[in-house]
Amino acid sequence: MPLYTVTTQAGVLGGEVKAKFAGALTKLHSEYAGVPGNWVHIVFQDYPPGSGFTAGKASATAALTLLIRSGRSADYKRGLLKRLWALFQDATGAPDDEIVIGIQEVPASQAMEMAQIMPDISDQ
Amino acid sequence: MPLYTVTTQAGVLGGEVKAKFAGALTKLHSEYAGVPGNWVHIVFQDYPPGSGFTAGKASATAALTLLIRSGRSADYKRGLLKRLWALFQDATGAPDDEIVIGIQEVPASQAMEMAQIMPDISDQ
Amino acid sequence: MPLYTVTTQAGVLGGEVKAKFAGALTKLHSEYAGVPGNWVHIVFQDYPPGSGFTAGKASATAALTLLIRSGRSADYKRGLLKRLWALFQDATGAPDDEIVIGIQEVPASQAMEMAQIMPDISDQ
Numbered sequence: 001m002p003l004y005t006v007t008t009q010a011g012v013l014g015g016e017v018k019a020k021f022a023g024a025l026t027k028l029h030s031e032y033a034g035v036p037g038n039w040v041h042i043v044f045q046d047y048p049p050g051s052g053f054t055a056g057k058a059s060a061t062a063a064l065t066l067l068i069r070s071g072r073s074a075d076y077k078r079g080l081l082k083r084l085w086a087l088f089q090d091a092t093g094a095p096d097d098e099i100v101i102g103i104q105e106v107p108a109s110q111a112m113e114m115a116q117i118m119p120d121i122s123d124q
Numbered sequence: 125m126p127l128y129t130v131t132t133q134a135g136v137l138g139g140e141v142k143a144k145f146a147g148a149l150t151k152l153h154s155e156y157a158g159v160p161g162n163w164v165h166i167v168f169q170d171y172p173p174g175s176g177f178t179a180g181k182a183s184a185t186a187a188l189t190l191l192i193r194s195g196r197s198a199d200y201k202r203g204l205l206k207r208l209w210a211l212f213q214d215a216t217g218a219p220d221d222e223i224v225i226g227i228q229e230v231p232a233s234q235a236m237e238m239a240q241i242m243p244d245i246s247d248q
Numbered sequence: 249m250p251l252y253t254v255t256t257q258a259g260v261l262g263g264e265v266k267a268k269f270a271g272a273l274t275k276l277h278s279e280y281a282g283v284p285g286n287w288v289h290i291v292f293q294d295y296p297p298g299s300g301f302t303a304g305k306a307s308a309t310a311a312l313t314l315l316i317r318s319g320r321s322a323d324y325k326r327g328l329l330k331r332l333w334a335l336f337q338d339a340t341g342a343p344d345d346e347i348v349i350g351i352q353e354v355p356a357s358q359a360m361e362m363a364q365i366m367p368d369i370s371d372q
Contacts, residue, residue, distance in 0.1 A: 102235045106353075
């Protein structure tokens with residue numbers, strides 16, 4: 001953890017942009033959260049035109065969701081959201097009304113990585 | 125928010141059906157929740173035959189998940205589920221045992237849209 | 249519920265492996281949770297090479313997330329994670345640092361299946 005899922009219309013993020021964005025996201029998250037870079041997993045899920053909608057109309061809706069361990073402060077999460085927004089909008093070029101970002105949480109005991117149940121935030 | 129993710133086997137929902145279903149979903153959610161239509165984001169994620177399973181057998185499993193801000197009553201969510209079920213079954217034609225719907229929640233402070241951290245339910 | 253989403257790089261899990269893994273997952277979950285096999289839904293979402301990243305580098309990151317009703321004990325979930333890890337690593341052949349598993353929960357009242365709002369864990 002984190003596990004980032006980046007959902008955009010096919011063609012919005014080309015191969016080089018994905019690689020660059022993934023690098024920037026990994027650096028941001030690793031530094032901001034104080035966790036090793038190899039904890040950061042990112043998957044891009046493209047959808048074809050006609051499969052994204054905002055306000056009931058076909059649009060290149062850009063959604064970024066991330067799954068983290070619970071235990072971080074509200075301030076931590078607000079600060080992360082704002083930084084992610086800037087990076088994501090820069091990568092996609094999407095207007096404000098086509099971007100949505102959500103931080104989902106699971107208790108550390110409900111996540112497994114490196115063949116280990118994840119440690120609590122306070123224990124690491 | 126909401127962010128709807130509609131996962132069906134490729135071919136189940138054609139382009140016109142997606143557009144019609146997205147329109148109906150947006151209208152339902154906007155009216156039911158009392159939020160502007162442009163808060164409603166929908167992404168369809170198709171998977172190829174042989175990638176969906178129910179009861180361990182390949183099937184055209186139809187999953188609809190939505191991510192909303194926490195703070196709504198249990199009654200609100202039960203009412204929404206029933207309305208979504210009717211719309212989703214009508215669009216997919218799937219039998220009862222191949223449909224699953226789940227409402228996931230995040231605190232408003234963990235979601236960002238329109239370049240703003242989302243307001244709490246009670247504040248809007 | 250559960251709803252399993254298995255996200256791997258295209259080519260990692262072929263059709264036969266998906267079917268075998270889905271069967272094993274369904275059997276495991278059904279026995280471990282004491283629920284009927286037809287409650288178990290699984291969707292595989294493949295992504296093309298260059299769309300998965302670990303530590304900021306392109307990699308065949310393998311993510312398994314499952315959505316269950318809340319109400320299970322921490323021990324239950326830890327035991328499930330370990331069993332899932334073994335099955336998932338066996339199916340994908342992925343090294344420890346490219347696998348991530350997370351258990352997400354929703355209250356039973358926020359999920360609908362078989363045309364019914366789900367019963368609480370203690371009621372079934």
